[in-house]
Amino acid sequence: MLRVQNVGVRFGGIVALDDVSFEVPSGSIVGLIGPNGAGKTTLFNCLSRLYECGSGDILFDGESLLRIPRHRVAAVGIGRTFQNLALFRSMTVLDNIMVGRHCRTGTGFFMNFLRPPAVAHEEQATAEKARALISLMQLDAVAGMRVSDLPFGTQKRVELARALASEPKLLLLDEPASGLNHEEVGALGLLIRDIRVRLKLTVLLVEHHMSLVMSISDRVVALNFGRKIAEGTPAEVQQHPELIQAYLGGAA
Amino acid sequence: MSRRDILGVVALLAGACVLPFVVSEYRTFQFTLVLVYAIALLGLNILTGYNGQISLGHGAFYAIGAYCAAILMDKYGVPYWATIPVAGAVCLVAGFLFGLPALRLEGLYLALATFALGVSLPQLLKYHHLEAWTGGVQGITITKPDAPAFITELGLALDQDQWLYFFTLAVAVVMFVLARNLLRGRIGRAMVAIRDNHIAAEAMGVDNAMVKSLTFGISAMYTGVAGALSAIAIQFVAPDSFNIFLSITFLVGIVIGGLASISGALYGALFIQFIPNVADEISKAAPWAIFGLFLIGFVYVMPAGVAGAIRMAMARLQRKRQNP
Numbered sequence: 001m002l003r004v005q006n007v008g009v010r011f012g013g014i015v016a017l018d019d020v021s022f023e024v025p026s027g028s029i030v031g032l033i034g035p036n037g038a039g040k041t042t043l044f045n046c047l048s049r050l051y052e053c054g055s056g057d058i059l060f061d062g063e064s065l066l067r068i069p070r071h072r073v074a075a076v077g078i079g080r081t082f083q084n085l086a087l088f089r090s091m092t093v094l095d096n097i098m099v100g101r102h103c104r105t106g107t108g109f110f111m112n113f114l115r116p117p118a119v120a121h122e123e124q125a126t127a128e129k130a131r132a133l134i135s136l137m138q139l140d141a142v143a144g145m146r147v148s149d150l151p152f153g154t155q156k157r158v159e160l161a162r163a164l165a166s167e168p169k170l171l172l173l174d175e176p177a178s179g180l181n182h183e184e185v186g187a188l189g190l191l192i193r194d195i196r197v198r199l200k201l202t203v204l205l206v207e208h209h210m211s212l213v214m215s216i217s218d219r220v221v222a223l224n225f226g227r228k229i230a231e232g233t234p235a236e237v238q239q240h241p242e243l244i245q246a247y248l249g250g251a252a
Numbered sequence: 253m254s255r256r257d258i259l260g261v262v263a264l265l266a267g268a269c270v271l272p273f274v275v276s277e278y279r280t281f282q283f284t285l286v287l288v289y290a291i292a293l294l295g296l297n298i299l300t301g302y303n304g305q306i307s308l309g310h311g312a313f314y315a316i317g318a319y320c321a322a323i324l325m326d327k328y329g330v331p332y333w334a335t336i337p338v339a340g341a342v343c344l345v346a347g348f349l350f351g352l353p354a355l356r357l358e359g360l361y362l363a364l365a366t367f368a369l370g371v372s373l374p375q376l377l378k379y380h381h382l383e384a385w386t387g388g389v390q391g392i393t394i395t396k397p398d399a400p401a402f403i404t405e406l407g408l409a410l411d412q413d414q415w416l417y418f419f420t421l422a423v424a425v426v427m428f429v430l431a432r433n434l435l436r437g438r439i440g441r442a443m444v445a446i447r448d449n450h451i452a453a454e455a456m457g458v459d460n461a462m463v464k465s466l467t468f469g470i471s472a473m474y475t476g477v478a479g480a481l482s483a484i485a486i487q488f489v490a491p492d493s494f495n496i497f498l499s500i501t502f503l504v505g506i507v508i509g510g511l512a513s514i515s516g517a518l519y520g521a522l523f524i525q526f527i528p529n530v531a532d533e534i535s536k537a538a539p540w541a542i543f544g545l546f547l548i549g550f551v552y553v554m555p556a557g558v559a560g561a562i563r564m565a566m567a568r569l570q571r572k573r574q575n576p
């Protein structure tokens with residue numbers, strides 16, 4: 001489904017990604033791990049076209065992503081969450097999730113001005129879909145509240161619901177467990193597995209929470225200093241000397 | 253819309269319809285200007301309040317709208333009502349074209365660019381090669397329209413000021429309904445999303461460049477329509493009526509009325525129309541100092557604008573009623 005080919009990204013003197021290649025097979029959950037500054041978020045930002053790749057190519061369903069503009073990424077079927085929450089803070093939970101459906105709806109300025117029945121209809125359908133996700137994420141009690149008034153954990157669920165609203169084929173999750181307590185992390189693991197089946201998703205998961213990554217991923221890719229240092233099943237990668245080195249080295 | 257909102261709007265409209273029959277001719281004229289300003293402020297609020305693009309130059313679009321109406325009526329004998337859509341269309345295009353390069357600018361830089369537009373346009377209107385149309389420094393005088401025949405046939409006797417008031421009211425109602433449609437739907441959400449987090453908006457599939465430049469166009473269209481109505485009401489356009497102070501006044505109006513609020517446009521319009529008069533009555537020597545005091549007082553007491561204060565008061569009232 002997703003094929004990252006020899007991708008390289010530099011920021012001035014810093015090499016954030018160096019010749020990284022891997023694949024995310026359709027229907028799988030792939031974990032992307034590595035110490036701080038390894039280049040995980042940078043890779044996500046290449047996938048959502050926020051950063052330009054200096055070299056290499058990224059294929060999604062066989063088509064190069066590098067040829068499409070940023071605002072088309074959601075429409076081709078890639079949804080994402082952000083490491084440091086990127087919600088629309090003044091909007092309600094419901095409105096945030098409804099914006100998530102922007103790429104699946106099509107009425108423009110002119111039609112919205114006049115708001116004929118067709119537009120009202122589309123709005124209603126959008127609201128219904130959003131409400132279904134609100135139930136799925138157990139956000140019913142806060143649906144009408146401004147997101148900036150909500151606790152961090154709840155905001156993370158809103159962001160996930162917003163990403164799902166675009167009906168992605170590939171879901172990119174950037175540290176969804178950060179800031180959550182032990183119980184919440186367990187619930188998140190179940191939730192990700194559940195929605196993968198129910199919504200027929202493929203998931204690329206960046207996470208520092210090793211027990212979560214290792215328990216739900218089918219495959220794991222490890223980065224360090226922008227290079228891929230290991231790839232394989234969770235069991236294989238955990239044994240990998242370079243990875244152990246990277247984490248121990250990073251901690252020392 | 254809740255039942256209370258609907259009742260509020262109906263009461264407001266009923267009051268607005270009675271108004272010109274109970275106040276003087278001059279007051280009627282002043283309220284016509286309130287409606288005109290409300291349309292202009294709504295336009296600026298769509299851009300600045302909802303979409304987060306600041307403009308210190310909206311007086312320029314107001315001027316373009318006003319000159320469109322004046323030139324069409326004076327030089328081409330177009331009926332006054334037909335100049336409104338033309339002025340709107342011209343400003344839509346002008347705003348869109350200005351919005352395209354403005355895409356590269358944000359915050360204070362956009363403020364500077366729009367300021368430049370606001371200060372340069374009045375001078376452009378004086379430019380002697382354009383004098384044949386614009387009338388140069390002298391400006392253009394136009395005649396006030398009478399109430400159309402069908403009004404008298406209906407048995408209503410409206411003088412010119414009353415008719416103009418109702419005409420402006422009708423245009424304002426249409427413009428407000430359209431704006432509400434736009435703002436509460438898919439595009440309105442996209443505008444606010446861009447303001448709150450433009451990166452996330454784009455990741456959700458919003459074409460930021462397109463939405464922002466079209467919003468600029470729509471905003472300019474509203475302000476241009478208001479400009480055209482003002483020219484018809486005042487019967488006169490001249491470059492110096494559209495100086496940079498007008499643009500700043502619009503910005504004052506949307507902040508006082510309430511950013512990102514439709515009703516705020518009306519409160520802001522009342523403020524910019526009547527508070528200078530009140531200040532003038534309090535002190536002939538230093539009206540602007542008094543105006544400044546009012547401004548500071550309003551911002552201090554109602555930091556979210558009049559609309560924000562009303563919203564908060566309503567919420568408090570409702571909570572009291574639920575658990576007294």
Ligand SMILES: Nc1ncnc2c1ncn2[C@@H]1O[C@H](COP(=O)(O)OP(=O)(O)OP(=O)(O)O)[C@@H](O)[C@H]1O
Nearest residue numbers: 011014016034035036037038039040041042043083
């Ligand atoms: N926009 C940018 N400009 C300059 N340098 C950047 C930029 N984005 C990332 N970097 C650099 O690229 C490197 C990789 O950063 P990245 O955010 O991808 O790491 P990460 O693996 O996501 O780390 P973390 O686990 O802390 O989130 C870092 O050295 C970072 O400083």
Ligand SMILES: [Mg+2]
Nearest residue numbers: 040041042083
């Ligand atoms: Mg990161």
